[in-house]
Amino acid sequence: xxxxxxxxxxxxxxxxxxxxNVLNDISLEIHEGETLTVxxxxxxxxxxxxxxxxxxxxPDKGIISFDGVDLSLMSVKDLxxxxxxxxxxxxxxxxxxxxxxxxxxxxxxxxxxxxxxxDREARVVKALDLVGLKEKLDEMPSSLSGGQRKRxxxxxxxxxxxxxxxxxxxxxxxxxxxxASIAELILSLQNQLGVASVVVxxxxxxxxxxxxxxxxxxxxxxxxxxxxxxxxxANQSHLNEFLExxxxxxxxxxxxxxxxx
Amino acid sequence: xxxxxxxxxxKILTKIGGISLFAFRFFRQVVSPPFEFKEAVKQTYExxxxxxxxxxxxxxxxGAVLTMQSRPTMIKxxxxxxxxxxxxVSVLRELCPVIISVIVAGRVAAxxxxxxxxxxxxxxxxxxxxxxxxxxxxxxxxxxxxCMIALPLLTIYGDVIAMIGSAIVQQVEAxxxxxxxxxxxxxSINFVDFVPGMLKTIIFGFIIGxxxxxxxxxxxxxxxxxxxxxxxxxxxxxxxxxxxxxLVVKVTVLIFDxx
Numbered sequence: 310x311x312x313x314x315x316x317x318x319x320x321x322x323x324x325x326x327x328x329x330n331v332l333n334d335i336s337l338e339i340h341e342g343e344t345l346t347v348x349x350x351x352x353x354x355x356x357x358x359x360x361x362x363x364x365x366x367x368p369d370k371g372i373i374s375f376d377g378v379d380l381s382l383m384s385v386k387d388l389x390x391x392x393x394x395x396x397x398x399x400x401x402x403x404x405x406x407x408x409x410x411x412x413x414x415x416x417x418x419x420x421x422x423x424x425x426x427x428d429r430e431a432r433v434v435k436a437l438d439l440v441g442l443k444e445k446l447d448e449m450p451s452s453l454s455g456g457q458r459k460r461x462x463x464x465x466x467x468x469x470x471x472x473x474x475x476x477x478x479x480x481x482x483x484x485x486x487x488x489a490s491i492a493e494l495i496l497s498l499q500n501q502l503g504v505a506s507v508v509v510x511x512x513x514x515x516x517x518x519x520x521x522x523x524x525x526x527x528x529x530x531x532x533x534x535x536x537x538x539x540x541x542x543a544n545q546s547h548l549n550e551f552l553e554x555x556x557x558x559x560x561x562x563x564x565x566x567x568x569x570x
Numbered sequence: 571x572x573x574x575x576x577x578x579x580x581k582i583l584t585k586i587g588g589i590s591l592f593a594f595r596f597f598r599q600v601v602s603p604p605f606e607f608k609e610a611v612k613q614t615y616e617x618x619x620x621x622x623x624x625x626x627x628x629x630x631x632x633g634a635v636l637t638m639q640s641r642p643t644m645i646k647x648x649x650x651x652x653x654x655x656x657x658x659v660s661v662l663r664e665l666c667p668v669i670i671s672v673i674v675a676g677r678v679a680a681x682x683x684x685x686x687x688x689x690x691x692x693x694x695x696x697x698x699x700x701x702x703x704x705x706x707x708x709x710x711x712x713x714x715x716x717c718m719i720a721l722p723l724l725t726i727y728g729d730v731i732a733m734i735g736s737a738i739v740q741q742v743e744a745x746x747x748x749x750x751x752x753x754x755x756x757x758s759i760n761f762v763d764f765v766p767g768m769l770k771t772i773i774f775g776f777i778i779g780x781x782x783x784x785x786x787x788x789x790x791x792x793x794x795x796x797x798x799x800x801x802x803x804x805x806x807x808x809x810x811x812x813x814x815x816x817l818v819v820k821v822t823v824l825i826f827d828x829x
Contacts, residue, residue: 360696363700365696365699365700388702389702389704390702392699392700392701392702393701393702395700397697397700397701399693399696399697400693401692401693403692403693403694403696403697404694404697405689405694405697405698406688406689406692406694416703417701417703420604420701420702420703421702462697465697465701469701
C-alpha cells in the first residue's frame, strides 16, 4: 500500500511562556486521512501544540510545515489560504455570540467562497445535519447546551470542507454519554469526509474509540508515539501513571452512571 | 510603607506604547480589504442610536443647569440679555463636545472593552483568526469608524437638545419666547463656535474606539480580565479625551484666531 502523504510536519519545536517550558523538542507528522490523538495531563502542552500547528502561536525553536511549506516563511495571504484548509474546534465551541448557529456557518462561507445564497444555505444545512443540529439553525449560541455548542462549532469547522480538523479537548466538561456521542461523531465525520484529524484530549475512552495513532505528552516531552493499543504494553512509568489515573477516572464514571441509571 | 497604586510607570509606558501601535495598525488596516461595510453600519447604529436617550438627558440637563447657574450672576452685572449667547457659545464650543464624549466613553468604551474581552477569553477572536476571517478588520476597524461617525452626530444632536433645555429655562424664568431665544442665539454664534467643537469629537470618537478595542482585544485573565478591560477602557479613554481636548483647543485658537 502506498504511504500516505504528510500533511503537517512538526520538527524539533520548543515553546516557552516566560520561564515555563511548555513544549521541548517535539517532532511529529500528521498524514492525510489519519486520526492522531494527543494525550497528556492538563498543562502538558497539548493545546499549545494545536495553536502552533495553525499559526496562532509561533514556536521559539523548530519548524512546522503544512503541505511541505514552512509556516514561518508564509505570507499572510498564504497563511490564510492554509487556514481555509484547516478546521479548528475550540474547547467551548467558540461560536460567535452575536450570530445565530446558521449565521456562524454562513459567515465563514460568505467570507471565503463565491457561492450563491441558495448554495450556501444548502451547505450550512448539510453541515448541521452531519452533526445532528439541523433544527438549531436559527437558535442563538446562548440557548445551546455545552455539547450542542461543540457540535455547532464542529459544523462550522467542516463547512469549508477542510483537509484537516484540529479538536481541542472535544469531550472535556461533558457528561460521559454526551462525550461518547461526540467521539462517535468525530469517527463518523472521519469516515464520511475522509479528513485528517488531530484530537487533543485527556479522555482515554475517546482516544481508544477514534485513534489511528496516539502520542502522549508529559512535561513538554513526547513519551509515546504509536498505535493506541500499544499504550498498555509500552511500560513506561510516566505513561503507566497517566493510564492508571485515566482508568480510575473511567471506572469512577462508570460506577456513577451505573448508580444513576 | 508607601501603598502601591497598582499601575507602575513601566505598565503605563507599556500601555501607551500598546495603544499607539494599535492605533497605527488601525490606519494600516482601514485601507486594506476586506471592507466590512455592513458591520460598520450595524456598529454605528449600536453606538449612535442606542446612545440617543442618554445623550438627550445629559444635554437637556446641561443646557438647563448652565442657564440656571449663570442667570443670577449675569443679572448682577446687568448682562441678562447675553445669557442665551453665553450658554450657546459655552455649549457649542466646549461643554457639549467634551461632556457628551466622556459620557459616551462610559457607555461605549466599556461596552466594546467587555464585548471584545469576552470574545477574547472565549476564544472567539482566535476562532476568527483560524478561519482566516481577519478579526482586526471585522471587530476593530468597524467599531473605531462607527465611533468616529457617531460622536459628531451625537454632538450635533446634543447641541440642539442642550439649547432646548436652556430655552425652556429662559422661558420659565425670564418669560423669553422661543423665537426670541432662537434669534438671539443664531445672531451670536458663528462658524468657529460650532465647527471646531464638532470636528474634535471625531478625534474623541477615535480615542473611544481605539482604547475600547485595544483593551478588549488584549484582554486576558478570564472574567476578571474582562471586567478590568471594561474599566480600563473607560478610565483611559476619558483621560485621553480631556488631555486631547486641551491640545485641540490650543490648535483651534491658533488656526481660527478665536479670541
